[in-house]
Amino acid sequence: MPTIPDRPRLAVKLLDERLRDHLPHYATAGSAGMDLRALLDAPLVLAPGDCELVRTGLAIHIADPGLAGMILPRSGLGHKHGIVLGNLVGLIDSDYQGELMVSVWNRGAAPFTVEPFERLAQYVLVPVVQAELQVVDDFHASVRGDGGFGSSGRH
Numbered sequence: 001m002p003t004i005p006d007r008p009r010l011a012v013k014l015l016d017e018r019l020r021d022h023l024p025h026y027a028t029a030g031s032a033g034m035d036l037r038a039l040l041d042a043p044l045v046l047a048p049g050d051c052e053l054v055r056t057g058l059a060i061h062i063a064d065p066g067l068a069g070m071i072l073p074r075s076g077l078g079h080k081h082g083i084v085l086g087n088l089v090g091l092i093d094s095d096y097q098g099e100l101m102v103s104v105w106n107r108g109a110a111p112f113t114v115e116p117f118e119r120l121a122q123y124v125l126v127p128v129v130q131a132e133l134q135v136v137d138d139f140h141a142s143v144r145g146d147g148g149f150g151s152s153g154r155h
């Protein structure tokens with residue numbers, strides 16, 4: 001059995017009492033993300049092309065600058081229903097103390113109804129390294145140099 005390393009503790013504020021019964025959690029021992037639910041009072045119909053900012057009712061203060069949160073789509077919603085994120089990926093700063101919001105975009109061809117407390121997206125905690133930029137006149141030459149955007153071919 002793999003050992004479970006100590007997990008960082010994240011301070012979370014519930015901005016709506018109904019969230020107490022719907023706290024995000026890791027669904028399996030190996031889950032990378034915790035699902036975030038839609039805090040809605042009524043179903044939200046998204047026509048094709050619509051994009052709406054949806055509340056989660058949660059504020060998570062990561063506090064450690066060596067960590068960040070990412071909000072990612074759920075693959076089932078994205079692939080089967082075209083429900084993805086209007087910002088493609090949400091990046092949550094470690095000093096952000098506001099409510100986690102999910103930009104929900106219906107990129108599909110059919111209307112989609114988001115139900116109250118439906119699991120909409122997932123929250124992943126990731127390590128971050130903050131860099132110091134140092135201005136230089138030139139780089140030590142690398143094999144790649146400035147080749148990019150398919151410079152190495154397709155196969």
Ligand SMILES: O=c1ccn([C@H]2C[C@H](O)[C@@H](COP(=O)(O)OP(=O)(O)OP(=O)(O)O)O2)c(=O)[nH]1
Nearest residue numbers: 071087089090091092093096099100101102103
């Ligand atoms: O899907 C998202 C993306 C961002 N945020 C919050 C947390 C994040 O720390 C903050 C700022 O996000 P970002 O820096 O990506 O947006 P910005 O447009 O650059 O806003 P700002 O000027 O506030 O940095 O907004 C969310 O709640 N959900």
Ligand SMILES: [Mg+2]
Nearest residue numbers: 091092093096
């Ligand atoms: Mg920003």
